[in-house]
Amino acid sequence: MTVRVMVVDDHPVVRDGVTLLLRSDPSLVLVGTAEAGRAALERVEELRPDLVLLDLRLPDMLAPEVISGLRQKDPGVRVVVFTAHGDHQGVIAALEAGANGCLLKDVAGTDLVSGLRRVLRGERVVDPRIMPDAAYRSDALARSGLTRREYEVIRLAAQGRTNPEIAESTGLTRNTVKTYLQSALHKLGARNRVEAIGKASEAGLL
Template sequence: MTARVLVADDQSVVREGLVLLLGLLPGIEVVGSAADGEAVLRLVADTRPDVVLMDLRMPRMDGVEATRRIRAEFPDTQVVVLTTYSDDESVFAALRAGARGFLTKSADAEDIARAVKAVMDGDAQLDPGVQRRLLNTVAGSPERPSPPAQPVASQPVPAPSVTSQPVTPRSAQPAPSLPDGLTAREAQVLRLIARGLSNGEIAASLFISEATVKTHINNLFTKTGLRDRAQAVVYAYRQGIADPSADS
């Protein structure tokens, strides 16, 4: 299947270079190029590409807003973000806007082709530098505020009864429940996804088949409402399932 790709970048040298590069790749057809966000939207409406390679910083409408509009108006078109620096502050905003792939502009032809195929297959593709930025952003976000303390009752508090039940030893206490009904194995798979492991690497780490890994991923995505691995990384850190120290 040929992937129909639209290139969006305000720098003519970069834009023309990407068009030439993509034209040499088998299985990819360039259907147009644009220098600003408004032109991107017009071309998407006219050509209905499978994938847009989107620069984040463009005039008239930036890449984040263009991504948001594309995903709202043309849900069959996926967006792969191209960023000059992996620590671009707009990367996280582009994720929230619906981008499924993130590459730095130093990506080679193989990286781009892999990202295009991944998003067309419903997966996410993150450049390692971009993923580190994403992990650092989520791991460094402020914790959720604790609920306010309950007011102290005005009545005198009775002394504890000497017949009160003994405290259950820590080893006998039940394990804390996981969010959204995740099983322990699904949480383990999610933790490894957050560390950037592929399905094959997860399978090797847990001594299970890759097909079993895919089943666990499908189950946890269904339970949590997640769409892709990029969202899974954010979810894992926000729910405290991932261990930030493992990525340092």
């Protein structure tokens, strides 16, 4: 199956380099590029990519803003942050905004393609050099069976947020938050919210 990829980066050498790297896998097709966040949001509806490779630092917008905008335009698009900087806080903000992964720009071509393939399979992929614990957490999430949304709800609940506050933070309805929470409780084998948070913590998710 052909996967449509869009690259968003303000450096032409990076855009050209990624184009060359993607050629190692003929099923990954570069459908277009953008040099800034606003341009990416304008082009995503036209290009309809399956996956966006997004620079963490753009000249006009923060990566989390771009990710939120991309999600509004196309909720199903996968977004992988591509950065030269091991910016811990910037990566966390991007992941919390809904990024499916984060890779460093010095990654080898085969590793880039492998990382993108894992994201397309539904995994969250973070280069361990950026956040050493993220890879472990990603594995723990896979073992738990929780979806990204269920994990997000549990994580916010662990911060002491109420269902209405979680709904406001995530853009979900209160009923949807309740449904995700109940599903997470079932998968974690917990009887209530407090027990679920405890089990999630024991599993290395929090």
